[in-house]
Every structure is written in structure tokens, then in C-alpha cells.
Amino acid sequence: MVLRAPQSALRHLVTDLVTTTVVALVIFGVMVGLRTETIPGGLELIPRWGSALSIVAVVVLGRLVLHLTWWRRKPGAEAIWVPAGLVRGWAQTLGQASKVARPALLVFALTLPFLPFTDRYLLDLAILVLTYVMLGWGLNIVVGLAGLLDLGYVAFYAVGAYSYALLAQNFGWSFWLCLPVSGILASFWGIILGFPVLRLRGDYLAIVTLAFGEIVRIVLLNWYWFTGGPDGLSGIPRPDFFGIVGFERGPGGFADTFGIEYSSLHRIVFLYFLILALALLTNYVTMRLRRLPIGRAWEALREDEIACRSLGLNTTTVKLSAFATGAMFAGFAGAFFATRQGFISLESFTFTESALVLAIVVLGGMGSQMGVVVAAVALIGGFEVFREFEQYRMLIFGLAMVLIMIWKPRGLISGRVPSIFLGARKAVSGDLAAQGEGH
Amino acid sequence: MAEAPSAADVLLKVEHVTMRFGGLTAVDDLSFDVRHGDITALIGPNGAGKTTVFNCITGFYKPTVGRITMTQASGKSYLLERLADFEVSRKARVARTFQNIRLFGGMTALENLLVAQHNHLLRASGYTFGAVFGLVGYGRSEAAAVDRARYWLSHAGLLERADDAAADLPYGAQRRLEIARAMCTNPQLLCLDEPAAGLNPRESDELNHLLLFIRKERDVGILLIEHDMSVVMGISDHIVVLDYGRKIADGPPDEIRNDPSVIAAYLGVEDEDVAAVETQIEDIAGGAKA
Numbered sequence: 001m002v003l004r005a006p007q008s009a010l011r012h013l014v015t016d017l018v019t020t021t022v023v024a025l026v027i028f029g030v031m032v033g034l035r036t037e038t039i040p041g042g043l044e045l046i047p048r049w050g051s052a053l054s055i056v057a058v059v060v061l062g063r064l065v066l067h068l069t070w071w072r073r074k075p076g077a078e079a080i081w082v083p084a085g086l087v088r089g090w091a092q093t094l095g096q097a098s099k100v101a102r103p104a105l106l107v108f109a110l111t112l113p114f115l116p117f118t119d120r121y122l123l124d125l126a127i128l129v130l131t132y133v134m135l136g137w138g139l140n141i142v143v144g145l146a147g148l149l150d151l152g153y154v155a156f157y158a159v160g161a162y163s164y165a166l167l168a169q170n171f172g173w174s175f176w177l178c179l180p181v182s183g184i185l186a187s188f189w190g191i192i193l194g195f196p197v198l199r200l201r202g203d204y205l206a207i208v209t210l211a212f213g214e215i216v217r218i219v220l221l222n223w224y225w226f227t228g229g230p231d232g233l234s235g236i237p238r239p240d241f242f243g244i245v246g247f248e249r250g251p252g253g254f255a256d257t258f259g260i261e262y263s264s265l266h267r268i269v270f271l272y273f274l275i276l277a278l279a280l281l282t283n284y285v286t287m288r289l290r291r292l293p294i295g296r297a298w299e300a301l302r303e304d305e306i307a308c309r310s311l312g313l314n315t316t317t318v319k320l321s322a323f324a325t326g327a328m329f330a331g332f333a334g335a336f337f338a339t340r341q342g343f344i345s346l347e348s349f350t351f352t353e354s355a356l357v358l359a360i361v362v363l364g365g366m367g368s369q370m371g372v373v374v375a376a377v378a379l380i381g382g383f384e385v386f387r388e389f390e391q392y393r394m395l396i397f398g399l400a401m402v403l404i405m406i407w408k409p410r411g412l413i414s415g416r417v418p419s420i421f422l423g424a425r426k427a428v429s430g431d432l433a434a435q436g437e438g439h
Numbered sequence: 440m441a442e443a444p445s446a447a448d449v450l451l452k453v454e455h456v457t458m459r460f461g462g463l464t465a466v467d468d469l470s471f472d473v474r475h476g477d478i479t480a481l482i483g484p485n486g487a488g489k490t491t492v493f494n495c496i497t498g499f500y501k502p503t504v505g506r507i508t509m510t511q512a513s514g515k516s517y518l519l520e521r522l523a524d525f526e527v528s529r530k531a532r533v534a535r536t537f538q539n540i541r542l543f544g545g546m547t548a549l550e551n552l553l554v555a556q557h558n559h560l561l562r563a564s565g566y567t568f569g570a571v572f573g574l575v576g577y578g579r580s581e582a583a584a585v586d587r588a589r590y591w592l593s594h595a596g597l598l599e600r601a602d603d604a605a606a607d608l609p610y611g612a613q614r615r616l617e618i619a620r621a622m623c624t625n626p627q628l629l630c631l632d633e634p635a636a637g638l639n640p641r642e643s644d645e646l647n648h649l650l651l652f653i654r655k656e657r658d659v660g661i662l663l664i665e666h667d668m669s670v671v672m673g674i675s676d677h678i679v680v681l682d683y684g685r686k687i688a689d690g691p692p693d694e695i696r697n698d699p700s701v702i703a704a705y706l707g708v709e710d711e712d713v714a715a716v717e718t719q720i721e722d723i724a725g726g727a728k729a
Binding site for chain 1 (some may be wrong): 541604
């Protein structure tokens, strides 16, 4: 554009502005210019041409300003707009900070229920965030490590939740027995999903996992006598204190047994520590697995499947183990979700949930455990903070995600820490790691 | 299983292998042997079917017709065309490299070599469960695996770059790392698909050293596809020449160098011009040797 002759540049500018005007008129003329009002007997169209035209004017002027400034910049002057140095510095700071941040965050998480400003609302929010952190860490095994794009992850969450609800209601099994059973059942379904997708790659894998999620949801919806269908399952037993005492008021309850004053918060605090423990277990197992042959095989699978087979790795079992492990943690999280809510229905297991968990993993940086925490806090916490701006909430999030993907296409924390070192520890740039199938 | 090979020291016996893709016959009735501790080169013009032969041997393709027998030093023999691709490496102990390097780019050189020892380590880790629940002493096995990796890294001249991502290494180093990775599977036959492609003379020399070391120290049979005549003539004990999927010559380098049909196939010349071309080839080969 800089090299263009002046006359041609002017013509280009005018053409561009006219095009912009037309496009903006078409879009905002309909979306803003016409408003529907419900009146008795139907709808009424109320024209708002003033607002529509002012938005169009803002767009055209904005583009003109861009033409005169940003697009006329000299090549290589990018630093003004994308603060490359700043971004790199930020990533570095974040990397250094994570050494301190990790233990600090853990201490914060452990003491949160006892901090003076903590109330019921904050605890509930923290439980929700931790549930998504756990789901994110679970999905990270499948997507981040093994590189298998799974769009139906919520199916395993649902299997876990329904396993606990049905076993507790029909057989009276306790939560502590059902928790491992839910995990095992979910990982069993992970293997069931794994088999048909073994030979699929890329987009096809994503489509089949998406379909699998929908199949599970629709089966649960229509199997009325078993799952309650659209009515859901209610009256799911709440967890007790490790099978010793429950949290109900009165003699024999938690407060009575331990000689403290009854508070409805006790149960919430217990739930908080339960999900914290489950999430930390997920993290611990994942970190442990990464240093074991199976974890390296997952990452090798993400990098190059054919090379894996040439080295004698049975990629079938490698893939199935990734699906099963990821699904197992979703099953644990599902059982927790059921006991926390006391009521489950399919509303909680829609595709949006899968997409949200995947967004957490991708936004955080695939394969990065800390990134998942940051992204889960930002997304779930952000949803709550912006609750007042209801209608603009999704707009803000869409914008934030687009910006992050422009600046940090590999996610917030994209570096990969190798699982073993001969010499000094150093991270591998995220750009070098393959993204696996379906990206 | 397979009948005893005619010569006791035959490692790999390829018999009447034919590979058809639809109407195209990529390999046509090919038979040759690879002996223990030998470097056998498979050469031929582009499209002669060399890589197809490789893919048949390493289990990535199943030959339409024919038999491929791998006889290990212990006397155990396997019919490779009946094994799944990953079993060719795991059971029959045939390792391979790829024409377009296939390393695990985001993983470090050391991690690449540990992935190659996956099956052994997986057993040592009690199929993961043992190590997760702390039932087995996995640490010692891993230390042994790291030692083996260190051994191959030092012989590939990559020890100081062990903690760098494989994709970060220079091209020649990536080639050597891929060979080191294949050697970490503890093979008896190493199949190299154009290991010298794209290497500069110094890197090519380093590669020759590595290959000769492997043959001398490890008693491993090597089968390589190569275009670089300085590598082929310099290190191989036995050469098989393919053209349009058929074997046109088979013998020691000196014999192959003077074989008119090889020269014709390579240069596409008429029979009467062969003599002129032969002297040229000798010059080139002589220069390469010196």
C-alpha cells in the first residue's frame, strides 16, 4: 500500500470506503435499524434509522482512520501495534512467576474457605471453577497430550453423573463407593468411543466425537424409565463426611459429632475441599503419567503416529488409554457434580459444555496444566463478573478470545516442559510441538 | 515356520515379493538377501520401487505376493508380511528411518530416544499401574534407558543437544538422531531410507562414521536406500539395483559399478554409449572414494 501510486491509492481508498458503507448498511440496517416490538396480536417493526446510520458512520470513519494511520505504516513498524517485546516479556514473566505462583495458588486454594471475605457465593463459584479446572485437566490428556481432538467430552461427564445418581438411588450405594465406579464406567465408555475412531484422523475424528456426545445425550433423554428423560433425576444423596457422619442438622450430624455450631456452610466447605482434592489428584496423576512411558507415548502420538508405529508402539492401546484416562477424570467430576447438585438433568450436559471445556484447554495452552487453571478462572470467573452485562457478555468473551488467539495463538501458556532432562531444565517453545489430529 | 535359509548367516530373505497398487506393479518378483553384519544398499532411479520394498519389509504395506523372512541371530525367524507394522519392530526387531524425517519435533532428543524404548519401559513400569501406585521400582529401568540413550546420543554426536527439541536441531543432526532413535529399539536389522539425502559433505561423512560404527560394534545388518553414490560405494558390502520394480543387478560394489544394465538404467543411455558413460562413472566413484 505504501508503494502504490497516489492516484491509485486514492481510488483504492474510495472503493474500500464505499464497500465498507454498503456492507455496514446491510448489516446494521437490519440488525439495529429495525426493532421488533411485541404488540397485542403480533409484532410491530419500529425503525431506528438514526442509530443505524450513526453506527455505519463510526465504522466508515474507523476504517478511514485505519487507512490513514495503521495501514500506511512502514513495513517492520509493527511494534507499535502488537507489542511483540511486551508479549514475549509477559510470557517470560509469567514463566518465572509460575514458579512462585504454583505454591502460592495452592496455599490460596487451601485456605480460601477460611479467608474473611469468603462467603457462600464465592465458595460456590470456586467449586464451579474447580470443576471446570478438573474437566480441563482431564481433557488436556486427550487433546493436549495425545493430540486427539475430542468434541464429545461432556458425554463422559454425563456418564459419571448418571452412574452415581442411578447407583445411589437404585442400590443405595454410598458416594465413596460410587466415585471410583463412576470413573471406571466413564473410562469404559471412553474405550467404547475409542474403538470406532481409531482409524480416523483430523476433522473426521472431531465429527465422530461430537456425534458420540450427542448420542449419549439423546439416549439419556429418551430412555425415560431408566434415566428420567427430560425430567432428570432428583433427590440424589448428598455426600457425607467420609461415610462417618452426614451434614444434616441435629444429633448425629457433622456439627453435633465434632461439637461445633451447626452451619449450612459446612457442607459447602466440604464439597469445596472434595473437588479441590479431586482436581489435584487429576493434576498429580497427569504429571506422573507424563514422566512415565505411557505419557511419552501420548505425546509421541501427537507428534507423529507413523513414527510411533515404526518404533513398535501399538498406537491402538496408546489411543485407547488416552481416551480412557481422560474419560475417567470426567467420570469423577460427573459424580461430584451429581452429589453437589442433588439433581441432574440433560441441561447440564449439552454440547456447549464440551465446547467450554475445550475452550479452556485451547485458551490455556494445550498440554499446559497451569494454562488450564488460568483459562478456567478467566472464563468461568469472567462469566460471573460480567453477569450484570448479560447481553454483552458473550460479545466481550468472543472479542477476548479473538484477541488472545491473535496474540498468543498457542494459548496463554504455550511452552512445553520436557518430561526428562540430561542437563539443565529448559522449556521447549510451544511452536515446535505438533498440535495433533484435528487442528 | 520358515524353512532354514540356505546360508546360515542370512538375516533377511526377500523372496518373490510383488506389490501391486491397482493396475500399477510397483515391485515385481523381487528376491534378495541381507546378511548379518553387512551393509546392503538398495539403489535405483526415482520411482523404481525402493521405498515400497521398505514399506513391505517394515510392515507398512502388505506385499501382494511373496515372502519376507527375518531370521534373528538367536535362530528365531518371523514372516514379516504376516506381522502388524508395530510388531515388525517389537518382535522381529527391524527398525527403520524415513525419507522425510519423522522425529517427534516438540520433544527433546532424549525424549525421542526414550519413546523408542517404550515397550521395554512400559513393562518395567508395570503397565503404568505399577508405577502410579508405587508398586514397582521403575526408576532403575528408566536410568538404564537414559544410559542407553546417552550412549547413542554420544555416538551420534548429539550429547550436548540432548535437551533441545528435535525440531530445533540442524538437518544433519536430525538425520543422525533418527538413526539413533531406531537403534534404541535394539534392532537386528536397520532399514535406512535415504539417510544422506540433503546432507552436505561433512554431514554425509559423519553419517558414514555412524553407520560403520553401528555395523562394527553392534552386529546389526543394515539395509539402506541411497542416491548418494559416495555413501553407497563407500560403505556398502552388497548392492541391489532396482528399475521399474524389477531387480536388474545384485552384487558387490565393484561389480555393480561396471554393470552395463545399471549404468543404462541410471543414465537412460543406449547400449553403444555405455562404454563412454562407464569411464565417467569410474571417475566419479574414484573421486568419491578418494
